[in-house]
Amino acid sequence: MDFQLSEEQTLIRNMVHEFVEQHVRPMADEIDRNHRFPEESIAPMAELGLFGFNLPEQYGGSGIDSVAYAVASEEMAKVSASHAMIMGSQCTLTTPILVKYASDEIKERIIPKMIAGEALGCFCLTEPGAGCDAASQRTSAVRQGDSYVLNGSKMWITNAPQSKIFIVFAMTDFNKGVKGISAFLVERGAPGAEGLSTGHPEEKMGMGASHTTEVVLKNVVVPAANRLGAEGQGFKIAMETLDGGRGGGAAMATGLAQAALDSTVAYTKERVQFGRPIAANQGVQWMIADMATRIECARLMTHRAAAAKDSGLPCTKESAMAKLYATETAMYVTEKAVQLHGGLGYTRAFAVERLMREAKLTEIFEGTSEIQRIVIAGQVLR
Amino acid sequence: MSKLANIYVFSDKPSRIRDLIGVATPLGDKVTAIVIGAQPEAQAAAAAGAATIIAIPSQEGVIVEDYAPSIAEAIRGAGAAGLVLLAAGKRGKCLAAKLGAALRAAVVNEASAISLDGGLAVSHMVYGGLANATETISSPLAVVTVASGALEAAPCQAVAGAEIRQGVFVPPAHPIRLVKREAKAGQAVDLAASRRVVCVGRGFAKKEDLSLAGDLASAIGGDVGCSRPIAEGEGWMEREVYVGVSGVMLNADIYIALGVSGQIQHMVGANGSKTIIAVNKDKNAPIFNFADYGIVGDLYKVVPALVAALK
Amino acid sequence: MNIIACCKIVPEDQDIAVKPDRTLDLSKAEPKISQYDLNAIEAAIQIKEQSGNANVVALSAGAAKTLGNSKIRKDILSRGVDSLTLVADDSLEGRLPADTASVLAAAARKTGFDLILCGEGSGDIYAQQVGILLGEMLGVASINGVSRITAGDGTVLVERTLEDEIETLELALPAVVSVTADINTPRIPSLKTILAAGKKPTVTETLDGIGYQAPAPVAAMTSVKAPEQSDRKKKIIDGDSDADIKAFIESIRPELTA
Numbered sequence: 028m029d030f031q032l033s034e035e036q037t038l039i040r041n042m043v044h045e046f047v048e049q050h051v052r053p054m055a056d057e058i059d060r061n062h063r064f065p066e067e068s069i070a071p072m073a074e075l076g077l078f079g080f081n082l083p084e085q086y087g088g089s090g091i092d093s094v095a096y097a098v099a100s101e102e103m104a105k106v107s108a109s110h111a112m113i114m115g116s117q118c119t120l121t122t123p124i125l126v127k128y129a130s131d132e133i134k135e136r137i138i139p140k141m142i143a144g145e146a147l148g149c150f151c152l153t154e155p156g157a158g159c160d161a162a163s164q165r166t167s168a169v170r171q172g173d174s175y176v177l178n179g180s181k182m183w184i185t186n187a188p189q190s191k192i193f194i195v196f197a198m199t200d201f202n203k204g205v206k207g208i209s210a211f212l213v214e215r216g217a218p219g220a221e222g223l224s225t226g227h228p229e230e231k232m233g234m235g236a237s238h239t240t241e242v243v244l245k246n247v248v249v250p251a252a253n254r255l256g257a258e259g260q261g262f263k264i265a266m267e268t269l270d271g272g273r274g275g276g277a278a279m280a281t282g283l284a285q286a287a288l289d290s291t292v293a294y295t296k297e298r299v300q301f302g303r304p305i306a307a308n309q310g311v312q313w314m315i316a317d318m319a320t321r322i323e324c325a326r327l328m329t330h331r332a333a334a335a336k337d338s339g340l341p342c343t344k345e346s347a348m349a350k351l352y353a354t355e356t357a358m359y360v361t362e363k364a365v366q367l368h369g370g371l372g373y374t375r376a377f378a379v380e381r382l383m384r385e386a387k388l389t390e391i392f393e394g395t396s397e398i399q400r401i402v403i404a405g406q407v408l409r
Numbered sequence: 410m411s412k413l414a415n416i417y418v419f420s421d422k423p424s425r426i427r428d429l430i431g432v433a434t435p436l437g438d439k440v441t442a443i444v445i446g447a448q449p450e451a452q453a454a455a456a457a458g459a460a461t462i463i464a465i466p467s468q469e470g471v472i473v474e475d476y477a478p479s480i481a482e483a484i485r486g487a488g489a490a491g492l493v494l495l496a497a498g499k500r501g502k503c504l505a506a507k508l509g510a511a512l513r514a515a516v517v518n519e520a521s522a523i524s525l526d527g528g529l530a531v532s533h534m535v536y537g538g539l540a541n542a543t544e545t546i547s548s549p550l551a552v553v554t555v556a557s558g559a560l561e562a563a564p565c566q567a568v569a570g571a572e573i574r575q576g577v578f579v580p581p582a583h584p585i586r587l588v589k590r591e592a593k594a595g596q597a598v599d600l601a602a603s604r605r606v607v608c609v610g611r612g613f614a615k616k617e618d619l620s621l622a623g624d625l626a627s628a629i630g631g632d633v634g635c636s637r638p639i640a641e642g643e644g645w646m647e648r649e650v651y652v653g654v655s656g657v658m659l660n661a662d663i664y665i666a667l668g669v670s671g672q673i674q675h676m677v678g679a680n681g682s683k684t685i686i687a688v689n690k691d692k693n694a695p696i697f698n699f700a701d702y703g704i705v706g707d708l709y710k711v712v713p714a715l716v717a718a719l720k
Numbered sequence: 721m722n723i724i725a726c727c728k729i730v731p732e733d734q735d736i737a738v739k740p741d742r743t744l745d746l747s748k749a750e751p752k753i754s755q756y757d758l759n760a761i762e763a764a765i766q767i768k769e770q771s772g773n774a775n776v777v778a779l780s781a782g783a784a785k786t787l788g789n790s791k792i793r794k795d796i797l798s799r800g801v802d803s804l805t806l807v808a809d810d811s812l813e814g815r816l817p818a819d820t821a822s823v824l825a826a827a828a829r830k831t832g833f834d835l836i837l838c839g840e841g842s843g844d845i846y847a848q849q850v851g852i853l854l855g856e857m858l859g860v861a862s863i864n865g866v867s868r869i870t871a872g873d874g875t876v877l878v879e880r881t882l883e884d885e886i887e888t889l890e891l892a893l894p895a896v897v898s899v900t901a902d903i904n905t906p907r908i909p910s911l912k913t914i915l916a917a918g919k920k921p922t923v924t925e926t927l928d929g930i931g932y933q934a935p936a937p938v939a940a941m942t943s944v945k946a947p948e949q950s951d952r953k954k955k956i957i958d959g960d961s962d963a964d965i966k967a968f969i970e971s972i973r974p975e976l977t978a
Contacts, residue, residue, distance in 0.1 A: 034791040038798060038914045045908045076911030089911040297693070376692060422883075472889065474863065498883050499865030506852030506864075509818070515939035516817065518841075518848045530942065535845045537733045540744055540946045542845060544816070548938035583861035583895075588877065589888040629976055641902040648902070649883055654846070663975060677947070684975050685952060692958060701953040702975070704968040706960025711968065718969045719976065 030327075036095045043102040046075060047110070055107045059381055062228060062235035064189055068110060073144025077103075078117045082126060086138040093271075093333035097278035101326070104282030105289075108385040109236035111282065115275040116186045116237075117141060121148030121194050124210065124268055128255035133212060137192060148192035150272075151181040151242050152265050159398045161196070161262060162205045166244065168197035174219070174248050175199075175211060181242040185392075187225045188238045191215045195244065196265055199258045208261035212253040219248030233384030270343050272393045273350035274336065277329040280350075280357035280389040284322045287357075287364035287382045291315065294368055294377070311367060318360045325353035344406035351399035357386035412525065413437040415491035417484055418459070419504070421445065421473045425496040427457035431562025432555055433494055434458070436523060443483055443576070445476055451573045458565025463487070465576035472587050473500050477507035478579040484512060490549040492529065497554035505552045514550040519655070521559060538654045538677035558601035558660045558681075593647075598632045600650050600657040605631025605665075608652055608679070609639050612668015612689060612708050616645045621712045622667055628719040629663065636675050653678035667708045671696025688712065721774040721871065721893075724805075724828055724836045725764040726854075727757035727796060728820075729786050730844040738946040751786050753796060756839030758906035763899050764837050765800040765907075767871050774871075776801045777831060781823040783813040787924075797917035798909035804922045805831055807930060816845070818938055821853035826930040828858060835876060836896040840864070845941075851898030861891040864898040 032040065050071060058065050072078060080096040082088025096118060104111040122141045125134060125148075140146040157163040166179025177197050187193075193213040200207035213220055226241035256264050292315065295306035305311050332345035361383035365372035372379050390396050416437030418429040426442060433440045442459035444450040451462040463483045465476060484493060489512055495501040497519045509516035515531075521541055522532040529546040531553055600606060607626040609619055619633070626633045633650070640651040652659055653675040664682035668689060669675060676699050679685060687696040687703040688711050697703050704711055731749030739745050753761075761778060768774040778801040780787060787793070787808040796804050807827050815823070828836060836858075838851030848864075855862020868879035872890075878897060879888050891897070909917075957968045 034794055035914055035918070037791055038795055038909070038917075039911065041795075042909050042911070042914060049908070074910060075908060079911060089915055091911060091915060293693070371692070472887070499880060500882065502848050503852055503862075503864045506849035507856055507862075509849065509938075510853050510856030513936070513938065516847070516849050516853075517939075533846075535944060536731075536736055536744065537843065537846070539733060539736055539738065540742075540944050542941050543943045544939040545942045546939050548936075551939075582859065583892065585861055585863060586890040587887065588890050591886050593881070593884055593886055644902075648881065655840075655848075680947075680950060686972055686975070687956075690960075697954070697956050699952055701955065702968070702972045703954075703956040704960060704964065705956065705958045706964065706968075710960050711965055714962075714965045715969055718973075 032094075032098065035091070036098050039091070039095050040098045040102050042075060043077070043099045046071070047103055047106040051103075051107045051110055056375065056378070056381065058107070058109060058236035059233070060235070060375075062230075062238075064238050065110065065113075065236055066189070068113075069144045069147070072110075072114065073142065077114050078122070078144055079142040080118045082118070082122055082138070082142060086126075086134065087142040092337045093274055094330050094337065097274055097329050097333045100275050100278035101282035101285065101329075104279040105286040107236070108279055108283055109234050111275075111279045112185060112234055112237035113147075115272065115279065116150065117148060119272040119275045120150035120268055121192060123271060124194050124255055124264060125212070128210065128264060129212065130252050133253070141192060146191040147186050147189050148194065149184050149186045149190040149242070150268065151184050151187075151193050151195045153181060153183045155180065155182050159395060161208065161265060164196065164198050164208060166195070166197040167201070168199050168209060168211060170199070170251070173251050175251060175254065177211065177213065177244045177247040177249065179244055181244075183229070183239050184225070184242045185237055185239050187240045187242050188228065193223065193242065194255070195242075196261045203259060205262035206259045208265070209258045210255040210261040210264045211249055212255055213244070213247055213249055222247045232387060233381065234388050269393055270346050271336070273346040273399075274329060274333050276389055276393045277325065277332065277346070277349040277353035280353040280386065281322060281325045281329055283382050283386050283389065284318070284325065284353075284357040284360040287361040287379050288315070288318050288322060290377055290379050291318070291364045291367050298369075305367070314363050314367065318363055321356040321359060325349070325356040328352055344403055347394075347399045347402040347406070350394065351396055351403065354386070354389035355396060357389050358383075361386040413491045413529070415439050415441065415488060417441045417443055417487070417491070417493045418495075419443040419480060419493070420496040421500060422496060423453050423457070425557065426454055426459070427565060428557060428562050429494045429496065429555065430458040430565050432523075432560045433492070434563045434565060436525060437491065441487060443480055445473070448573075451571075455569075455571035455573075456567040458568060459571060460568050461572045461574070463574045463576045466578050468578055470587055472585055474503045474507065475581040475584055476578075477504055477511065478581050479576060480504070481508050481511035482579045483576045484508070484550070492523075493550065493552040495552065495554045497556040497559070501554045505554050508552045512550050512552070513548060514552050515544065515546045515548045516552045517544055518554045519556050519559065520553045523553065523560065534654060534677060537674045539673055556601070556658055557599065559658045598650065600632055600634045600652070601660060603632040603659070603661055605629050605663045606634050606652075606659055606661045606682070607631055607665045607667065608669050609633060609635040609646065609667060610669030611636065611638055613639070616643070618709070619645060621708070624716045625665065625667070625712055628716045629665075631661075631663070634659075636669050666696050666700070667712060669696055670694045671699055721767070721771060721834045722832055723764045723767060723774055723776045724779045724831060724833045725757070725761045725776060725801060726824055726836065726838045726850070727761060727778055727780050728754040728842045728844070729780060729782050729792055730754045730842055733843060742946045742948070744944060744946065751789060751792055753792075753799075754839060754843040756841055756843065756901055758799065758839070759899050759901055759903055760837040760839045761796075761799045761801060762904045762906040763869055766904060767835070767869060771871050778804045779807075779824060779827055779831070780804070781807040781812055781820060781827065783810045784808040785810060786813075793922055794914070794917040795909075797920045797922070798914045800907070800909075800913060801920075803920055805925060806922065807925045807927065807932075809927050811927070814941070816939055816941065817847040817850045817853060818935060821850045821857055822935050823927070823930075823932055824850070824854050825857040826932040827925055828854070830925070830930045834893045835871070836894075838896065838898045840898055840900050851896050855896035858894070858896065860894045860896060862896040863889060863891060865900055866897050867900045867903045869897060869899070869903070
């Protein structure tokens with residue numbers, strides 16, 4: 028058993044590090060504060076291949092493993108979780124669905140554009156009345172000849188305002204519960220898609236630079252060829268995609284936590300109170316030891332789940348555990364980090380304030396901690 | 410150790426010859442200036458304090474670097490032992506290496522100290538300014554480049570009746586053709602000689618805002634410099650005015666850093682200042698460890714207030 | 721056109737610690753490609769992209785224990801060069817520029833070249849002379865301080881921004897050119913180039929194999945020490961309220977009016 032990153036994985040980590048330090052760090056606070064989508068980052072990210080992790084080389088992807096993706100996502104989130112979100116939405120939530128379920132025509136036409144960053148995608152599952160409970164979807168897809176007509180609205184859709192590619196889950200049969208859900212590709216701007224619109228970005232607590240909006244579908248007509256998978260297969264597609272996405276969420280949370288710890292270590296070694304650095308106090312040391320230990324554990328679980336996925340082993344439980352543990356660790360660590368930075372930690376003088384706001388979202392998105400526990404329990408009690 | 414018998418100085422800039430002779434005088438018994446040109450250039454070197462001058466006839470269209478074989482020949486003819494001092498610009502460094510190769514001499518660029526205790530030893534910065542390395546020279550001749558103001562220069566008297574010898578032009582084996590030469594727009598100030606310097610760092614959001622630094626500099630009667638990223642990354646200011654490794658080494662009385670983080674590579678250029686004042690909104694910026702006075706605050710707020718108060 | 725881009729592997733200076741006796745602790749400093757050499761590599765790749773017909777070899781000389789690190793080798797290869805030639809020998813650890821240049825010269829003679837590109841200085845000892853020494857040792861034209869290169873037919877046009885002038889020079893090939901840090905912004909390797917790096921050829925040479933003969937030493941590095949910190953007053957005011965700014969101005973006023 029080898030716990031070392033491979034040379035390639037290490038070089039990928041260094042590459043992302045170089046990129047975020049050069050390109051992202053100067054804007055990280057500003058885009059968060061102004062809730063500004065970092066449009067100028069998309070082309071450079073695509074150039075580096077960051078939208079092509081574990082995607083087939085024939086479409087311009089790199090075919091690289093999920094551990095490398097986790098490493099990259101962690102490194103990205105250390106500086107800007109919003110960037111990690113944008114990367115995650117593209118790499119794990121949308122493009123893989125097309126790779127697996129779209130027709131050859133769609134694949135060849137769209138996937139290279141997504142990997143090249145020319146078309147961003149978004150994953151449209153959640154609805155105002157159907158968050159964790161996907162079966163209570165109200166969005167409908169009605170077959171009309173060679174087309175489907177979609178009506179309904181989706182909420183909390185990451186990257187929606189900037190997206191061209193919408194993966195929309197809708198009910199083709201309201202009588203079948205989750206088995207009545209099907210997945211569709213809606214291309215913004217395509218004939219028939221005039222009724223697709225996106226709302227104003229939500230005023231979120233954190234990750235303001237990654238826009239989350241409502242998506243409204245009013246009589247949106249898509250060709251039947253845009254159905255992804257079979258009718259009724261949508262829920263399965265959504266769940267397996269979220270399984271894959273969890274690893275990214277876990278890695279992002281690990282990165283947030285690591286950044287908070289790094290800042291805390293530097294600050295507590297330097298901040299002098301009562302004549303010595305506060306890191307010299309055992310009470311502070313114990314907090315730091317707990318923070319570091321949990322991060323280590325979160326990272327190992329994240330990499331382990333990613334490695335299982337790459338080996339084709341079952342990873343539902345592992346991914347859910349990693350997501351649950353890493354995101355709760357991010358919350359735990361960033362909260363402690365703010366505490367150890369004292370009054371300054373509660374101001375924008377240090378990134379820990381932002382990291383704590385960002386960490387909270389990781390416990391909620393892509394399946395809340397509670398849902399992860401249900402998934403885990405379901406696997407354990409089987 | 411006693412002084413070196415011979416020191417040779419060369420600079421294509423008359424203004425630097427005096428400075429180099431000033432550095433050479435305490436180190437050597439005899440200082441020889443090598444000039445490109447004839448009587449006027451030789452007389453200028455004599456006026457700067459050179460007792461002996463070797464004048465190499467100037468050639469049409471030959472770049473200074475291509476006089477390396479001629480300068481090497483002049484030094485060889487005079488014994489090729491001791492020390493050659495050159496100005497540490499790009500030309501000086503290029504010439505230094507060419508002379509080093511031709512004369513099998515050790516070459517040290519941007520010397521931070523030259524010592525004669527126990528043999529010739531020359532120090533220079535390494536690891537981006539983190540440390541100084543001292544090289545003990547074992548070749549009979551050493552070639553050293555010196556940045557303006559980096560080493561103490563003794564005052565020099567003009568020499569009346571200096572000995573002027575005629576050098577020869579030795580053509581280079583692989584001549585470099587000068588295609589075009591343009592003066593740079595706007596002569597940069599010689600910051601190394603400034604008494605008061607206001608320094609622009611990355612805390613400035615855009616080029617237009619640099620006028621703030623200019624206002625402060627006029628209020629205190631000083632000049633404006635910058636950190637390396639402002640010159641080489643943003644290109645907002647001339648390379649000649651960036652402070653730090655491979656840039657200007659300050660000898661100012663007052664140095665005011667505005668939005669400069671204070672990386673070691675920068676501070677090695679600023680530390681020669683008597684008083685360091687820092688304005689930076691990041692409380693943890695390293696600059697505050699090097700500062701005499703500082704304020705953790707927004708330079709856009711602090712600087713106008715400071716300018717108003719000084720008027 | 722055959723281009724050699726020279727690159728040195730140096731310790732990451734961010735991770736160098738200063739010990740209490742002012743000597744340096746390099747034990748935690750990971751090896752990396754010297755920053756300014758990345759400019760030389762990038763310049764070589766840009767020439768290749770412009771001319772369409774060039775082969776770029778990265779050349780590095782250093783201790784076998786450093787260059788034996790295959791991650792470092794892949795790092796160099798991921799920067800876009802076609803192949804890598806290493807001269808690896810533990811005796812090359814900590815060599816001064818005249819030695820380094822003579823090793824590179826021997827290796828370049830064996831590899832063959834039209835143009836050699838060097839960075840302005842290495843991230844460790846920053847001697848700023850290897851490129852020129854190399855050119856002189858190889859008996860070809862050499863120049864430093866270059867901030868733009870255009871490859872011509874058997875020549876290169878280079879632009880140098882000097883203290884008070886900008887000059888354009890033409891050098892007949894073969895030649896050695898040292899570039900400045902602002903000639904380009906080295907690109908960050910992409911996922912693709914990282915994955916392709918392992919498949920590119922690496923040639924490892926020995927000192928005997930390149931016919932290296934050590935020149936007579938001209939200098940020895942006898943001490944490396946951090947400078948003494950001058951004591952500063954460190955009177956820092958934390959905050960920029962009007963009262964803080966006023967206090968700050970009053971604290972520095974005596975210095976400014978002295």
